[in-house]
Amino acid sequence: MPLPQALTALAPFLGQRLSTSKSDLDLHGRSESYFPPMPPDAVAYPQSTEEVRRIVEVCAQEAVPVIAWGTGTALEGHASAVQGGICVDFSRMNRVLEIRAADMDVTVQPGVTREALNTELRATGLMFPVDPGANASIGGMAATRASGTTTLRYGTMRDNVMALQVVLGDGRVVRTGTRARKSAAGYDLTGLMVGSEGTLGLITELTLRLSGIPETVAAGVCAFDHIDDAVNAVIDTVQMGLPLARMELVDHATAAAFNAYAGTSFPECPHLMVEFHGRPDAVAEQCARFAEIVDDHDARGFEWSTKEEDRRALWAMRHNAYYAILASRPGARALVTDICVPVSRLARAIEETRADLACSPIAGPILGHVGDGNFHAILLVDPAEPKELAEAQRLSHRMVGRALDLGGTATGEHGVGLGKRDYMAREHGEGWQMMGAIKTALDPHGILNPGKLVPPL
The missing domain is CATH 3.30.70.2740 (Alpha-Beta Plaits)
Structure with missing residues (x-):
């Protein structure tokens, strides 16, 4: 692999933003999960779509792998450099480009994090609702088709990404989708890119659908002696069409980990954590109905609150569950x-x-x-x-x-x-081979995040 030629071509316009230091390589070779370190050969920090285009163009000419990097919070080795190459770190492409409150949409660069975006939106009365737990980058969330705790009400990234700007594997820059709320014009290329995990292109700009900040938010928790009762309460709640915004289950071991990690006093048994959004009267009615459902399944009562500090404490505990369990x-x-x-x-x-x-x-x-x-x-x-x-x-x-x-x-x-590539053939059948054909069409040199998602080339 002619990596030195690629580095020589990239150095003049990236300068100090092209790194081969061991600390940078180690950082970008780690995984949040069990995978061993797989560092790249270099890390690039672009500041514009044009720079990303030039990086990919050089790497295509020299057959050097390119791996996109957001915040590194993925759990299935998505950003591991299995064949070495150049890691493209989007942390310096982190601007909110335009907020259009009247249309309830926003255009951002991929390095903007979920929390930073919502801080920027706060004065508009709007929010970006997808919450995977980690403070992930928006580009990474789109690339992995993230969802999370709010999916019940607001959907996944697939439902909230309207348009993209993407650099393909040969250096072409394409735009997918529009700001219109619906379209029947051709293939859904935006949907194709959302969830492609960096194997079809590098996302350099995103237009997102926004939601209004709800008038009232209530969060609550209830405990059960048996996890089967909690699960059956979930099934009944969903089948009755109760409009929850969040509905999370933790088992007894997770509750014990919360207590040890954060000094809480959760009963060490299964729990459901829920949240409702809407008008004050509607939220109160929904909480009352949920209390009836869980009572039918022998819950130990249902406590809920509309106080922001109570809600923040509850969801901070849930979002830190991974680290609490690791600490156990x-x-x-x-x-x-x-x-x-x-x-x-x-x-x-x-x-x-x-x-x-x-x-x-x-x-x-x-x-x-x-x-x-x-x-x-x-x-x-x-x-x-x-x-x-x-x-x-x-x-x-x-x-x-x-x-x-x-x-x-x-x-x-x-x-x-x-981590899950070996199951794709069973889940998708011939559809997995179709994914491979699409990969070849959009990344003819096979340089984009090789060894992931699609069949071996």
């Missing part, structure tokens, strides 16, 4: 796997997963966005013990197989990356 076994790494099934199959999926975990020496707290049938197991392993990683992979494999048998998917929100 010092020195451990995590294989974090997620699946998604039809809501009617949720109880069976969780019950059988719990049975597998009960027979395993691996700890695997369960939590997730159960209102849409999505849940996670955080499988804790000693990185010095290969047998533990093998056992965690076996458990994850059984979870995925179960999800596919139940009409679900190998990943509801984490994406494919390295």
